[in-house]
Amino acid sequence: MKRIGVLTSGGDSPGMNAAVRAVVRKAIYHNVEVYGVYGGYSGLMTGNIKKLELGSVGDIIHRGGTMLYSARSEEFKTKEGQQRGIEQLNKHGIEGLVVIGGDGSYRGAKALTEQGFPCVGVPGTIDNDIPGTEFTIGFDTALNTVIDAIDKIRDTATSHERTFVIEVMGRDAGDIALWAGLAGGAETILIPEENYDMNQIAERLKKGHERGKKHSIIIVAEGVCSGVEFGKQLKEMTNFDTRVSVLGHMQRGGSPTAADRVLASRLGARAVELLIEGKGGRAVGIERNELVDYDIIQALSMPHKVDLGMYQLSKELSI
Template identity: 50%
Template sequence: MKKIAILTSGGDAPGMNAAIRAVVRTALHNGIEVMGVERGFYGLINGELKPMDRNSVSDIVHKGGTILKTARLETFKDRAVQEKAAQVLRIFGIEGLVVVGGDGSFHGAAKLSELGINTIGIPGTIDNDLAYTDFTLGFDTAVDTVVEAINKLKDTSASHERCSIVEVMGRHCGDIALYAGIAGGAELVVVPEKPYSVNDVVKLILEGRSRDKHHYLIVMAEGVGGAKEMAEEIEEVTGLETRITVLGHIQRGGSPSSADRILAAKFGHRAVELLMEGKTSRVVGIRDNHIIDMDIHEALAMENVFDEKLLTIAQEIS
């Protein structure tokens, strides 16, 4: 293995830069040239590649986003587009590719592997929605960002005796809502994995009133939907002023947490090791605090198992 490339794809996640840094410096330490692909698969098919050295990744470990930029490319599902991407990599003499992203990015990496390019995937997505790994890159930072916002909302909510509904990211996976809800002391966490009833929410508030409680915090994953309807029902039945706060893309940005920086270092280092071993179509992850790797198809086929115990904890300590 003499030359490899790295790209970031899909939604950005805090820690991507730290992963880029780890891949570049691990490769250079082992005498391997590195090229950075700008704008993900879109940039790859357009030949947007540049050489990277140690200085290219200086002072980026603490930065959010990705210095290589990212983009989505729906047409990468087409075989002709995949073949063009593989051809570009061969023209540049690249033997291995590290792809940092989520499940869509991994599907693209798998297709390139079928075309003879050694590919390794690093899970970079704040949703934590890849079942094969306990945690994905960026998740810890996103949770910290939500908790910081919750802390501030609780102050104003208590002052005005309001109910605050905080909508966080998570279309199909409620991990950000669940973890942030516990860490932020929410009275209720609503996730797409478990059905909920507005009547149960109203009952919770009415029971709290009997304990002389007059402000509430509800954390809801965006995939659940119905925040507006819930707020209206709460106000109509309880008379409690209810406000909705949608945190949106603020959860993607910001300096990565120390946990995400360390995870990025481990993921990036292992990705280069796998390429040096001649491996392809693999993804790295963490399970039971150990760095693992597995076949990319097996990883994508695994179904998410929701942490029922953690939700029980959230309910019992709320």
């Protein structure tokens, strides 16, 4: 394989640029040309494709977002859209494609793979919800962003003796809420993978208040419910001074942590190695700090699992 492409798709995540950099420089090191696809699958269909050189990816490893830009495309979900994408890849002489993104990006790579075009998926999403890897690119950075917000909100919660509900991202996965809640010392954590009892939460807060506890932090994953609606209901049940903070897209931004930069570099380079070895239709990941790869179709059929042992620990430590 002498010419490959790289694109980023779906929601951006810190470390995507580090992954793009790794793909470009690893490929050039092995005398393979690299072409960047700008604007995700939409850019692929329209042929927004340009050759990348060593200097094209200089000074980007520390930057959040993605230099290749990103977009979601309903049209690419169709056979016609996918064929248009393959035509553009063939037009530019591209023999393999590295796709950096989350669940939807993987499904696009899977579709191309099923039509005979070799793709390798690299997990880039803050949600940490991609099967076949313990961690996704951007999760650690988003986690630290949330923890920083929790620490700041706790200061004002303490000063005003308030209950704060903090809604975090994660789509249908509770990893951000669970890890940030445990690290931030939250009193209650709500994740999609576990049911909750509103009455129990209210009673727990009341008991804490009776023993002198003046403030509480509750982390709500967006896949559970609206933080605003939860806060209203909680205030009605407890009559406590309750405030809600929806952190939103600030969780996707910022300079990637060292962990995300290293992870992105390792996964991006491994994706190139697989294409050079003629192994398309794969998804790379990390397990127990070792690089792994799975059939991308198989990977998408694997369930994402949250660590319920950590969830139980968060309950035990927040008594």
